Amino acid sequence: MLKFSNENSKTKKLRKIAELQGYLANRRKIYSLDLLSGWSCPGALKCMSKVVISDGKRRIRDGKCTEFRCFSASQEVLFPALYNLRKHNFDILKKMRGVRQCTEMMESSLPPNLGILRYHVGGGFFKQAYFDAAVEVARNHPNRLFYAYIKNLKVLESHKMEDPSNGVLLPNFRITASRGGKYDELIKPLNMREAVVINYDYEATMEIDDDDSHAATMGGSFNLLIHGTQPAGSIASTAVALQRKR
Numbered sequence: 001m002l003k004f005s006n007e008n009s010k011t012k013k014l015r016k017i018a019e020l021q022g023y024l025a026n027r028r029k030i031y032s033l034d035l036l037s038g039w040s041c042p043g044a045l046k047c048m049s050k051v052v053i054s055d056g057k058r059r060i061r062d063g064k065c066t067e068f069r070c071f072s073a074s075q076e077v078l079f080p081a082l083y084n085l086r087k088h089n090f091d092i093l094k095k096m097r098g099v100r101q102c103t104e105m106m107e108s109s110l111p112p113n114l115g116i117l118r119y120h121v122g123g124g125f126f127k128q129a130y131f132d133a134a135v136e137v138a139r140n141h142p143n144r145l146f147y148a149y150i151k152n153l154k155v156l157e158s159h160k161m162e163d164p165s166n167g168v169l170l171p172n173f174r175i176t177a178s179r180g181g182k183y184d185e186l187i188k189p190l191n192m193r194e195a196v197v198i199n200y201d202y203e204a205t206m207e208i209d210d211d212d213s214h215a216a217t218m219g220g221s222f223n224l225l226i227h228g229t230q231p232a233g234s235i236a237s238t239a240v241a242l243q244r245k246r
Helices: 011-016 018-027 072-078 080-095 098-109 129-139 235-245
Strands: 029-033 047-053 057-062 114-119 145-150 169-170 173-178 194-198 222-225
Touching: 011 018, 011 029, 011 114, 018 029, 018 114, 047 072, 057 072, 072 080, 080 098, 098 129, 129 145, 129 169, 129 173
Parallel strands: 029 114, 114 145, 145 173, 173 194, 194 222
Antiparallel strands: 047 057, 169 173
């Protein structure tokens, strides 16, 4: 069975959004389904970071093109239980063969009180069958909301989104392209809304999403402010330090 994570300080804020109240009726809850960062992110480029185990210790390994470190990879170094949960999920989904097996695994694992599901605080849609299964699960549960950021845009090419510029794959499944990946050239042809990471709030050219409200609702593109532990001496590290100081 897959293991779902409870709401965190960011996703908890979704409870205040009027548009989402219906999905949380009858005491339904907010969850995320998380996988190992980097290892399950074939589309990652500028944020590529993964945890490797050396001498029994977990360490961060950044990619050759990394400009800002994946915050969820940093979490996996600090918290053994979190790393183990994400590895557990990733290992299970890797073993699933085809859309049917993935769908059956996901359906059998869904929390009965699920109201809103964010795919991947850590990790991503690493294979087509997994993404296709996520679409099928959303179709099977129209009164639940699903949303995700996505860098592996290749998996979208076989799907027709209802309103890609506003993030609508299905009425209850919201998708946002995460700029800074290997397949950024597909964002425009797919007419996708996108999330663009910035170092400082004054660099924003769009509204900044600091509570997942833009990602979980319909609407256009937006900015995200860099966060999390960053490589020492990097531009991103300086930006995060200044944010904390302010």
